[in-house]
Structure formats: C-alpha cells, structure tokens
Amino acid sequence: MDSIATTAGTEPVFHLEEEHVHAEGSSTMLGFWLYLMSDCLIFAMLFAAYGVLGANYAAGPAPKDLFDLDLVAVNTTMLLLSSITYGFAMLTMDKGRVAATQAWLAVTGLFGLAFLSIELYEFAHMIHEGATPQRSAFLSSFFTLVGTHGLHVTFGIVWLVTLMTQVARFGLIEANRRRVMCLSMFWHFLDVVWIGVFTFVYLMGMLR
Amino acid sequence: MSAPDHAEGHGHAHGGAAHGSFKGYLIGFVLSVILTAIPFWLVMSGAIDNKQATAIVIMAFAVVQIVVHMVFFLHMKTASEGGWSMLALIFTLILVVIVLTGSLWVMYHLNANMMPGLHDMREMP
Numbered sequence: 001m002d003s004i005a006t007t008a009g010t011e012p013v014f015h016l017e018e019e020h021v022h023a024e025g026s027s028t029m030l031g032f033w034l035y036l037m038s039d040c041l042i043f044a045m046l047f048a049a050y051g052v053l054g055a056n057y058a059a060g061p062a063p064k065d066l067f068d069l070d071l072v073a074v075n076t077t078m079l080l081l082s083s084i085t086y087g088f089a090m091l092t093m094d095k096g097r098v099a100a101t102q103a104w105l106a107v108t109g110l111f112g113l114a115f116l117s118i119e120l121y122e123f124a125h126m127i128h129e130g131a132t133p134q135r136s137a138f139l140s141s142f143f144t145l146v147g148t149h150g151l152h153v154t155f156g157i158v159w160l161v162t163l164m165t166q167v168a169r170f171g172l173i174e175a176n177r178r179r180v181m182c183l184s185m186f187w188h189f190l191d192v193v194w195i196g197v198f199t200f201v202y203l204m205g206m207l208r
Numbered sequence: 209m210s211a212p213d214h215a216e217g218h219g220h221a222h223g224g225a226a227h228g229s230f231k232g233y234l235i236g237f238v239l240s241v242i243l244t245a246i247p248f249w250l251v252m253s254g255a256i257d258n259k260q261a262t263a264i265v266i267m268a269f270a271v272v273q274i275v276v277h278m279v280f281f282l283h284m285k286t287a288s289e290g291g292w293s294m295l296a297l298i299f300t301l302i303l304v305v306i307v308l309t310g311s312l313w314v315m316y317h318l319n320a321n322m323m324p325g326l327h328d329m330r331e332m333p
Contacts (some may be wrong), residue, residue: 029293030292030296033293033297037296037299037300040300040304041303041304041307044303047308048307048312049311052311052312052315069248069252076244076248077244080237080244083237083240083281084233084234087228087233087237088233091228091229091230091233188281188282191281192277192282195244196274198244199247199269199270200267203247203248203266204263204266204267206251207259208259
C-alpha cells in the first residue's frame with residue numbers, strides 16, 4: 001500500500017487512493033447487520049404463518065392444553081441471562097483479557113445449552129402427548145416458528161464453540177474480535193426474536 | 209499526497225470501543241427482566257379481566273422491550289455505519305409490518321366473508 005502512495009504523484013493512479021479509507025473488514029458489521037435484517041424477514045414470514053394458522057386446531061390440542069408458562073418463563077430467563085453474559089464477554093474483550101473473555105463466552109454457551117435443553121424437553125413432552133407437527137395447522141406453524149428459532153440458537157452455540165477454539169489458538173487478534181462482535185449481534189438478535197415468540201405464541205396463546 | 213494521514217484518520221474510526229459499558233448492559237438487563245416479568249405475571253394471574261386488553265398490554269410491553277434490546281444490547285444508534293444500519297432497519301420494519309398486517313388482514317377477512325355465504329354446503333347438489 002505504501003509503495004502505491006509514494007508513486008501516486010508520478011503515475012496517474014486515481015481509484016486506488018480509495019482503498020486507504022477502508023480498513024480490512026470495516027464493512028463487515030454493516031454486511032452482518034443486513035444479513036440479520038434478512039433473517040428478520042424469515043421470522044416475520046413464520047410469525048405471519050403462525051398468526052394465520054395458529055387458531056386452527058383440527059379438533060386437536062389447543063395452546064392451553066399444551067403450554068406450560070412456568071417452563072417458558074425459565075426458558076426466557078436462560079436466554080436473557082445469556083444475553084448479559086455475552087455483554088460481559090464483549091466488555092472483557094475490550095480490555096484484552098483473554099481468559100475472562102473465554103470464561104464469559106463459555107457461560108453464555110452453557111445458558112444457551114440450558115435454553116435448548118428446556119425447549120427440546122418441551123417438544124418431546126408435546127410429541128409424547130400426540131401433539132406432533134402433523135396433528136394440526138396450529139402445531140405445524142408452532143413447531144416451524146419455535147423450531148427455526150431453536151435451530152438458530154443451535155448454530156449460534158456451534159459458532160460460539162468454534163470462536164472459543166479460534167481465540168484459544170490465536171488470541172484476541174483483530175479478526176477474532178470482529179467475529180466475536182458479529183456473534184454478539186447474532187446472539188442479541190435471537191433474544192429479540194424470542195421476545196416476539198414468548199409474547200405472540202405463548203402468552204397470547206394462553207389468553208385464547 | 210497525504211496517504212499516512214488517511215490511514216491514521218480512519219484506523220480506529222470504525223473499530224473503536226463504541227459497544228457498550230457495564231452500566232449500559234446492566235440497565236438493559238434490569239429493564240428487560242422487568243419488561244418480561246410483568247407480561248408473564250399479567251397472563252398467569254389474570255390481573256386484567258378483559259382478554260383483549262391483556263393482549264394489547266403485553267404486546268406493548270414486547271415492543272418496548274425490543275427497543276430496549278436494540279438500544280442497550282445491539283447498540284443501535286442513528287449514526288452507526290453512517291446511518292446505513294438504521295436505514296436497513298427501517299426498510300425491514302416496513303416490510304415486516306406489510307407482511308404481518310397484510311397476512312392477518314387478508315386471511316381474517318377471507319374467513320369472515322367467504323366461508324358461510326358463498327359456499328353453503330346445504331345448497332350443494
């Protein structure tokens with residue numbers, strides 16, 4: 001890059017000058033934000049499908065027969081706690097403390113796992129009672145919406161473990177910091193989607 | 209030519225420590241605990257007799273909590289990424305509103321207007 005800059009006076013190089021302005025990876029955050037927005041649209045479609053189909057029980061079980069709000073409250077607490085522990089991971093990363101960052105990332109992953117385990121227990125319980133996805137339109141749209149969110153959390157945990165390995169091998173280099181920041185947005189975004197799920201699916205389902 | 213100046217001026221402009229403080233995360237967490245606990249309590253205890261009123265109240269709580277998460281956890285500001293992330297967010301919100309209200313409105317009226325009148329099974333041969 002420096003060689004280009006020093007010869008810029010003698011040779012007519014016009015467009016290369018722009019490249020100095022953007023450091024490597026400087027547009028990653030905006031790009032990742034655009035990905036999250038497209039993900040937001042996927043969830044909007046699934047919410048719309050649930051809104052349209054969610055009251056068609058086909059003489060099968062209704063939300064009141066299936067949902068256990070105590071369980072959902074515990075689940076929501078797990079996801080909320082994982083959000084603030086990820087925040088602590090970001091703060092310790094800013095201070096450059098590798099071990100503390102790894103510890104907070106591990107705690108976040110454990111809370112994520114707790115959330116997933118509770119969700120899988122709930123699904124297993126429902127399927128055991130005969131409330132399978134093919135039972136009614138309500139259950140199809142329920143499992144698609146909540147399951148898609150659960151899949152996102154699963155991939156978030158896979159990504160988290162991958163990142164922890166990367167940080168263990170290479171430390172908090174610039175590329176790893178960028179990746180941790182991207183996963184932070186992903187993780188908090190999933191929490192935002194869950195607000196919609198527990199309000200629209202669980203709480204309003206119990207009101208019907 | 210001032211190439212070194214460019215590098216210095218922009219080196220830390222984007223990647224600065226502009227992602228939250230301990231206080232910010234704590235405020236966001238406490239707010240979202242409160243904003244989660246109240247709707248759960250409302251539904252579980254049935255504090256409001258009217259179901260429709262309860263639904264509207266808990267939806268309002270959800271909207272407020274989403275804004276809290278955006279501000280304190282995702283650090284959305286009107287100026288982040290030169291305003292482009294806010295623009296993308298507004299565009300997405302418009303699409304989400306069209307998808308949600310459009311689907312619900314169309315399907316609700318489909319049920320209300322077409323099912324009994326036009327296709328009465330008793331009139332079928």
